[in-house]
Every structure is written in C-alpha cells, then in structure tokens.
Amino acid sequence: MGVLHLINRSPGETQALGQCLDRVGAGDSILLLESGVYAAMKSSIIAVRLTESMAKVSIHALAPDLAARGIATEEVLEGIELVSYEGFVNLSISHHPILSWN
Amino acid sequence: MKKFLFVMRHPPYQGIGILENLDMIMTVAAFDQCVNILFLDDGVFLLKANQTPDHPHVKPSSPVFAALAMYDVETLWVEQESLSERGLSLSKLMLPAQSINRAEIANLIAEADIVVNC
Amino acid sequence: MSFDSTPCHWDWMWLRADIEWTVSVPHLIVEGSVVELTDSGFLVNTSDWNESVAQALAQASHIGLTDEHWEIIHLIRQYYFNYLHLPNARMFVKLVQKSLGEDKGNSRYLHSLFPNSAVRFACLIAGLPKPPGCL
Numbered sequence: 023m024g025v026l027h028l029i030n031r032s033p034g035e036t037q038a039l040g041q042c043l044d045r046v047g048a049g050d051s052i053l054l055l056e057s058g059v060y061a062a063m064k065s066s067i068i069a070v071r072l073t074e075s076m077a078k079v080s081i082h083a084l085a086p087d088l089a090a091r092g093i094a095t096e097e098v099l100e101g102i103e104l105v106s107y108e109g110f111v112n113l114s115i116s117h118h119p120i121l122s123w124n
Numbered sequence: 125m126k127k128f129l130f131v132m133r134h135p136p137y138q139g140i141g142i143l144e145n146l147d148m149i150m151t152v153a154a155f156d157q158c159v160n161i162l163f164l165d166d167g168v169f170l171l172k173a174n175q176t177p178d179h180p181h182v183k184p185s186s187p188v189f190a191a192l193a194m195y196d197v198e199t200l201w202v203e204q205e206s207l208s209e210r211g212l213s214l215s216k217l218m219l220p221a222q223s224i225n226r227a228e229i230a231n232l233i234a235e236a237d238i239v240v241n242c
Numbered sequence: 243m244s245f246d247s248t249p250c251h252w253d254w255m256w257l258r259a260d261i262e263w264t265v266s267v268p269h270l271i272v273e274g275s276v277v278e279l280t281d282s283g284f285l286v287n288t289s290d291w292n293e294s295v296a297q298a299l300a301q302a303s304h305i306g307l308t309d310e311h312w313e314i315i316h317l318i319r320q321y322y323f324n325y326l327h328l329p330n331a332r333m334f335v336k337l338v339q340k341s342l343g344e345d346k347g348n349s350r351y352l353h354s355l356f357p358n359s360a361v362r363f364a365c366l367i368a369g370l371p372k373p374p375g376c377l
Contacts, residue, residue, distance in 0.1 A: 037165075041133065119234075153336075187324070190325055195337070
C-alpha cells in the first residue's frame with residue numbers, strides 16, 4: 023500500500039510539490055487539490071518534473087477543483103488522472119498513510 | 125500503540141502553530157504512543173543551536189523542543205540533504221538527532237501508522 | 243492617511259462624581275504587600291512568587307502544604323522555567339513520573355495532594371500561569 027501525498031498549494035506559491043517529489047517512494051500517489059491543481063497544467067513551472075516523476079508515482083488531480091479554476095481537461099498534462107470527490111475517497115482508502123504537504 | 129510521524133518543514137517564528145503542534149506531539153507521547161519527528165527543508169532551522177529571541181512578545185519554540193525529552197519521544201530524524209543545503213550539520217543542532225538520507229524518507233513515511241504535517 | 247475624529251462618548255463619564263470608579267481586582271495580601279491575581283486565582287505576575295505567597299495561594303485553595311506538595315511545586319517551577327512550557331493534565335503526570343518515579347507519577351497520588359485538578363492547583367500554587375485545558 024503506497025503513501026498518498028496531498029498538495030493543496032500552487033507551485034508558484036510554495037515549493038511543497040517539488041519538496042514532496044524529492045521524497046516520494048515508488049508506488050506512492052500524489053493528489054493535487056485546491057490551488058495545488060495549477061501544477062497539473064501543461065504550462066505549469068513544474069510540468070517537466072511532474073512528467074518525469076510519473077515513472078515512479080501516479081499523479082491525480084481533483085476534477086471539481088480544476089473546473090472551479092477554469093482549467094479545461096485539454097490544458098492538463100498528459101498522464102495525470104482526473105478524479106471526482108468519490109475518487110478522492112477511494113484514493114484515501116487504498117493508500118496508507120496520508121501526508122499533506124501544506 | 126500507533127506509530128506517529130510528525131513532519132516539520134517550516135522555519136521557526138511563523139506564528140504559534142509550532143507551539144500548538146509541540147503540545148499535540150507531547151500529548152500523544154504522554155499517552156504512550158510511539159512518536160517520531162522528521163525535520164525536512166527549512167524545518168531543520170527549528171533545531172538550530174543558540175537561538176536567542178529577545179522580543180518580549182515572541183514565544184520561542186526552541187526551549188519547548190528541549191522538553192520533548194521528558195515525554196519519551198523516540199527519535200528526531202533530520203534529513204541530511206536539508207542540513208547540508210543550509211550549511212548545517214548535526215553538531216550545529218541544539219538537540220541530539222539522527223540523520224537520514226533523502227532516499228530513505230519514503231520508507232520512514234510508509235512505515236508510520238499516522239503521519240501529521242506540522 | 244486620515245484619522246477618524248469621532249468624539250469619544252465615554253469622556254464625560256469620568257467627570258461624574260456619583261459613580262464609584264474604583265474597580266476591585268482579585269488580590270491577596272501577603273506580608274503587607276498586595277499580590278494581584280487573575281479572575282481564576284492565578285498570579286498576574288509570576289515574579290511575585292515566593293514561599294509565603296505560595297502558602298497564601300494554597301490556603302485560598304484550601305490546601306495545606308506538606309513536603310510532598312513542595313516537591314511537586316518546585317518540580318513544576320523548574321520545568322516551566324527550563325522549557326518555558328506548561329503541561330496539560332496528561333503531560334503533567336508523565337513528567338512527574340519521569341522526574342520522581344512511578345510512585346509519584348500517577349494521577350491518584352497527584353490528586354491526593356491537589357484535589358480536583360492536580361495540574362491546575364500545582365501551577366496555581368507554584369505561581370505559574372493557568373495551564374492549557376484548564377477551565
């Protein structure tokens with residue numbers, strides 16, 4: 023069972039995502055939510071690193087938070103899985119422990 | 125008994141959050157749980173030796189860290205890379221701590237029952 | 243930047259002689275000096291503390307001090323001034339255990355010395371602020 027890492031701040035605001043990527047383990051998952059979803063954009067400053075990390079971890083973004091910020095599916099990096107609130111719950115159940123990088 | 129891991133990534137003097145977190149940590153430890161603390165990134169500055177705040181309205185966290193010894197906190201883990209990136213080493217910290225490499229962090233997190241971001 | 247110059251409506255009240263303006267604050271008189279207390283009976287100034295003040299604080303809490311009480315009072319003062327920290331009830335038991343052993347580091351013993359809330363009355367008599375989690 024991998025660890026679920028939660029990122030809720032944008033990469034322009036804090037280094038939380040980069041710092042998280044430095045320490046993730048193989049098989050872990052990262053969920054981008056709230057302002058954290060800005061990292062999921064193709065144009066985000068951390069896009070290259072995020073794509074590189076996909077060999078090791080799976081990256082998810084919370085769809086309602088993308089929609090709330092006007093981020094369309096085609097603007098999202100390839101390889102990022104969009105999840106609903108229900109998907110968020112499922113990720114929480116299938117991972118252990120959960121660490122949020124505020 | 126649960127294995128708790130508290131992760132500290134922020135420097136000192138950013139409000140009273142750190143003191144509240146220390147109270148939480150000491151309470152958990154006082155309930156005989158297994159408590160470890162991991163210091164990453166600027167969080168390693170929390171343990172820097174010789175902090176001498178003289179502002180009357182700033183409640184320092186450094187003396188409170190020393191009180192952790194009263195509650196059988198297992199280990200203070202400090203990431204080696206976070207230390208060296210900031211020109212620090214274990215000998216420049218105010219408390220005995222254990223260094224851990226970045227590559228080993230994922231395991232430390234995965235082994236915990238409960239991880240708390242501080 | 244401009245400042246709002248609304249007149250203070252309370253000003254006039256100070257001129258009225260028919261109102262009793264002396265507010266009574268909780269206090270103790272120990273050896274002829276006034277020692278100010280908070281509404282909950284704790285010292286306002288930690289530096290006012292000495293052993294006579296402790297006796298008076300204990301008396302006000304209906305606790306007669308014995309050597310066993312003093313041992314705990316000195317311990318909690320040492321802890322507070324070392325670490326600038328106040329324990330909650332659970333931590334208090336633990337730190338007494340760590341310093342004085344299992345015989346004294348248990349709630350039954352501590353409650354026999356300081357009934358109702360051990361950490362509250364230990365801190366109160368030791369002249370420290372009110373510990374967290376105390377009503």
